[in-house]
Amino acid sequence: MTILNWLRGLFILVMVAIVLYPVLWVVSLAFSGGQSLALVSVPEGASFFEALRALLPLPQQWSLANFEGLLTEQPFGRWLLNSLIIAAATTIVGVLLACSAAYALSRFRFPGRERGLMLLLVSQMFPATLMLIPLYVIIVEWLQLGNTWLGLIAVYSITALPFCVWMLKGYFDSLPVDIEEAALMEGASPVAIFWRIALPLAKPAIAVTALFSFLTAWNEFILASIFMDEEALYTVPVGLRFFVSDFSAQWGYFAAGSVLVSLPVVILFLGLQRFLVSGLSAGAVKG
Amino acid sequence: MPDLRKYLQIAALWLLGASALLAGPASAEEIRLWHAYRGEEKAALENLLERFNATVGHNSGHTVIPLAIPFDSYADKLSAALPRGRGPDLFIFAHDRIGGWALSGNTIAAVDDFASAAILERFPQPLRDAMSFEGKLYGLPFNFKSVALIYNRDLVPEPPATAADMLALAKRHTDQARGHFGLAFEYTEPFYHGALLNAGGGAFSADGELQVDSSGAVGALHTLREWLATGALPSEPTSALVSGLFNQGRAAMVINGPWMLSEIDPTIDYGVAPLPLLDNGEPLSPWAAVEGLFLSPASKHPQAAWALVEFLTSDEAALEMATTGKQLPANSAAFSFPEVQQNPVAMAFRKQLDTAQPIPNLAEMTLLWTPLRTALQRTVKGTATPEEAARELQAGVQQDIDTLRAQQQALTNQQNTQAAPLWPWLLIPAGLIAFLLTGTRRRRIAAGLQEHRTAASFVGPAAIGMLVLVFFPLAYGLLLSFTDTTMFNEHTPLSSRWAGLDNYVAILSDWRIWNESGVRFDNFYWTLGITIAWTLVNLALTVLLGLGLALALNKPFRGRNLVRVLLILPWAIPNYITALIWKGLFHPQFGAINQFVVLLGGDPVAWFDTVTASFFTGVITNVWLGFPFMMLVILGGLQTIPSDLYEAARMEGASRWQQFRRITLPMLRPTLLPAVVMSVIWTFNMFNVIYLVSDGAPAGANDILITKAFRIGFEKYQYAYASAYSTIVLLLLLAYAIWQTRVTRMTEAAK
Known part of the structure; x- marks a missing residue:
């Protein structure tokens, strides 16, 4: 028993x-103030622990220069805001x-259901x-939603749909239908049942899909x-990629941004x- | 589909409830300029644009609106926008794409009518030539870049004059045990190999024929091997390694370009000199990349845009680019200003230009980069002699060139496009409808819609969204696979490109997996095998690790919440940087993993040299990135197992192992299955990890189908062939998904 517990603790420690x-490499690069991915080299004749120390990713000096550069050189705050709005929406x-x-796929029987899944x-x-070019044609040329x-x-939101629908459909499958049936008997509309009963029950799975x-x-x-033709409308990942160009890269900025x-x-x-945790479990019960 | 479009727009607007989110359209008097500059170069450019707006632009009523675009998406953005008339009026890009753009049409405009002889006088002849293709001028050079010798003055007081001196000096400053090297540069990168290759006659002859197996080109490979034999150069050189070594004073000399200067540690006293002369007295002749100013053929203000081009290449602008921007302006006058003449670094790079050669701007050049990299790696690692590597390189690239040329030829011969069958167009929606409706009676469709009105209203919005934004592009991709579309005929009507099943036949009927020098790594079946192995190994490891961790974390202990958050970190950090960190960890000389191995008494592993080791660099990275997802799924699954099951089992005296086998595993099955199906699909198409970590090393052996498709599409311009590759991937995965669903249903029915 105790041996097993020790092994368990060891396993968790090793994985962590x-x-x-x-x-830590990313973090130390971000706080190093420098730009190049650090190198590891154990000095010759070092003792075991000195060698181990050399392998630990700690910067030579701590500096906030990369964060300062990141936040002042480009409108990073603005891009962060754009990203937050877009991601939230x-x-x-x-x-x-x-x-x-997912609710319909779980509760209703209609033609094309299986194939839809x-x-x-x-x-x-x-x-x-x-799919880049066709998407460009649809979004920018047809729907005029470029920029x-x-x-x-x-x-x-459409790209994330398949995974979300699969997750949620499985979760709805695992929920008992009794309450919904009772509500239906009392004359509640399907929409009302969906909003008032099914959705609140599915909160955990919704958290995962969210x-x-x-x-x-x-x-x-x-x-x-x-899609974006104005720098003010860029998102954070776009801003981050500015630090990687064709011949060189400012990995310090990139790490700070990451x-x-x-x-x-x-x-x-x-x-x-x-x-x-509970959301993923129940969602995947039946799939 | 105007109605549908309108509906979608209204629906989308309603969902967000804010029309204010729509940005206003550009006004008519704007000149739009796209570029990929950042930092000092961007500041200089913006200063110049401000000056232009206040003077020339002000007088003619034009304002320049610049847009900076990250390099990684710049080419994609241009090729999406320009042929559709939506791009900028003017853009700055490297000159080596001119050939491809000129041949494909609709991307860049010839500017012979604009450029006066006086304007052209501004630039040295090689830079002017760089901007011309098949007798036409396609823009003006703005700045140029080439490599030169950058040396640490504390170690190397005087730059070497000859290659022999350079190597002797390098050997003196090399101490491999301490990780010091005399000379570092990215010798397996084709761009850096240019210095040797061009000294041996270049990649293309004067009349544009490929000659990478010429005696000069083979000699260049031999010279590189001789350089490496001195032991003065580090292995697996990457740009991060080269600048890192130099910054730590561990590389006495590096061959690199002006882009490295801003990264050099301020404590390092460095100098720049032109590359030395070879033993035969010929200069090393690096490739120069020229940033050109290009006009879009769709520009509505070509005159105003040209006025801006003239302004940006003026003497005054060149000075600004040289001083504020720290660039090397193409306008020679820049180097006669005292401010620039007093800058030895700029003057050294300018001097290097005299022996440098612009990268050939032929479309064929793009086909050479990746195969040349493979040839360099094989030569360096000794898996091929220079002669063998050069012969294979010549044969392989020549074949790609012939394919493209044949098609170009066909395109010019084609007087009237023959009437093509219309049915392929109809096949896609028909197939989709058939797929959705088989199994139901047709007469019931109308009644069915009525009957299933509630279901339809629930599924409708998602279905329409999927149809427009996923299945339409997908159908386009599938359609493309039945054509012979390449970069050159992209703009011709689809019917004229129809090729039926040719691509599929070409891919699937190529059974030549082996040839005299071993496995042909670019064969479809080899790549398929690697992809399947990749998917299986990744899946097995992520599930095992996820299961182990979930079991370990299932019982409460102090700090469990913290551990759970820590273990999820690989998912939260952008994988672009973590994948590159892993690549760094695998570096044979300076990577932490080999240092650990040595510390524990083992021998360092050459991670990217063998198929197996390289395979596992990808696997380890991908498992690291992927196990948190699996862990969470299983952790959740464990919580749905009622604890009384275990209690009952314990009462009956079942051991822990028996409980695990009889209760945990079967109860986890339904949890795991969907996660496994999704995981298989995602891993099969996991582009980033392969591309960023092993990049298919060695010699493309570890490419998976998706990275291979990307290479064919975007490095060889054969869009249709890449599309067919992707379609085969889709069919394989579809077969897997159907099989998996069947098996699941059968096992469930059996219970």
Whole structure:
């Protein structure tokens, strides 16, 4: 028993170390004030512990220069705000669409239902790079939504849909139908049942899909930079890529930006952690 | 579909409830300029534009609106916008795309009518030539860049005059045990190999024929091998490694361009000199990249845009670019201003230009980069002799060139496009409808819609969104795979490009997996095998790790919430940087992983040299990125298992292992399955990790189908072929998904 507990603790410790090691490289690069990815070299004749110290990613000196540069050289705050608005709107639109579609796929029997579910999977199977030009044609030329937040929000919320619908549909499947049937007997409309009964019960799964939609919009780079024609409308991932050019890259700025960009996501994780665990479980029960 | 469009617009607006989110359209008197500058160069450009707006622009009633675009998406943005008349009036881009753009049409405008002889006098002849293609001038040169020798003055007081001196000096400053090297540069990058290659006659002959197997080109490979044999150069050189070594005083000399200067540590006293002479007295002749100013053929204000081009290449502007922007202006006058003449660095790069050669701007050049990189890696690693590598390079690239030329030829011969079958167009929606409706009686469709009105209203918005923004582009991609579309005929009507199943036949019937020198890594079936192995290994490892961690985390302990958040971090940080950090960790000489291995008494591993080791660099990175998702899914699954099941089992005396086998695993099945299906699909198409970490090393052996499709599409311009590749990926995954659903249903039915 105790041996097992020790092993468990050791396993967790080792995994945390493996996860943290590259993350620490990013953090130390961000706070190093320098720009080049650090090198590791153990000095000759070093003792075991000196060698170990050399392998720990700690910067030579701590500096906030990269963060200062990042926030002053470019309108980073503005881009952060754009990203927050787009990601938040994507989350709302995406979750609304996914909830209603998933509810119908779970509760109603209609032609094309099974194949619809399969088509959702199919949509994940084709590489996004080849859909760039047609998407440009649709969003910018046909819908005239180029250079608007709306265009990006539309694309992102739809891109996140397949995963969200699958997750939520599974969750609705696992919820007992008794309450809804009783409500139906008492004359409640399907829409009212969906809003008043099913949605509140599905909160945990909604938290997961919300997080997924948020991340989809939060990290997307290529479409954001192709659709937007004004620097003031760029999102954070676009701003970050400025530090990587054809011949060289300012990895210090990039790392500092990555740390900043990860913070909202980590905070969101912290808030949703409780929901997240039970949400994923129930959502995946039947799939 | 005007009605649908309107409906969508209204629906989208309603959803957001704010028309204020729409940005206003551009006004008519704006000149739009796109560029990829940042930092000092951007500041200089913006100063100049301000000056222009206040003077020339003010007088003619034009305002320049600049837009900076990240380099990584710049080319994509241009090729999406320009052919559709939506791009800028004017843009700044490297000159080596001119050939491809000129041949494909609708992207850049010839400017012979605008450019007067007096204006052209501003530039040295090679830079003027760089902007010309097939006798036409396509823009003016703005700035140029080439590599030169950058040396640490504390270690190297005087730059070497000859290559022999350089190597002797480098050897003296090399101490591999301490991680010191005399000379560092990215010798496996084609751009840096240019210095040797051009000294041996260049990649293309004067009349544009490929000659990478000429005696000069083979000699360049031999010279590179001789340089490496001195041991004075580090292995696996990347730009981060080169600048890192130089900044730590561990590289006495580097061959690099002006872009490195801003990254040099202020404590390093450096100098710049032109590259030395080879032993035969010929100069090393690096490639120069010229940033040109290009006009869009769709510009509504070409006159005003040209006025801006003339302004930006004026002497006054050149001085500003040289001083504030720290650039090397194409206008020679820049280098006669005293401010610039007193700058030895700028003058050294200017002197290097005399022996540098602009990168050939032929469309064929783009086909050469990746194969040349492979040839360089093979030569350097010794898996091929210079002769073999050069022969294979010549044969492979020549074949791609012939394919493109044949098509160009066909395009020019085609007088009237033949009437093409219309049915392929109809096939897509028909197939989609058939797919949706088989299994139901047709007569019931109308009644069905009525009957399922509630369901339709619930699914409708999502379905319409998916149809317009996912399935339409997907159908376009599928359609493309039945054509022979390349960069050159993209603008011709689709019917004239119809090629039926040719692409599929070409991919699937190529059974030549082996040839005399081993496995042909660019064969479809090899890549398919690697992709399947990649998916299976990743899936197995993420599920195992996720399961182990979920079980370990399932029981409460102090700090569990914190551990859970820490373990989720790989998901939260942009994977672009973490993947590159992993690539750094795998570096054979300076990576932490090999240092750990040595510390524990092992031998360093050459991670990117063998198929297996390189395969695992990708796998380790991807598992690191992917296990948090699996862990969360399983952790959640564990919580749905009622604890009384375990209690009952314990009462009956079941061991822990039996409980795990009999209760945990079967109860987890329904949780895991959807996650596994999604995971298989995502891993199969995991582009970033492969591209950023191993980049298919060695020699493309570890490319998966999606990265291969990307290379064919965007490095060889064969869009249709890439599309067919992707379609095959889709069909394989579809088959898998159907099989998985069947199996699940059967096992469920069996219970």
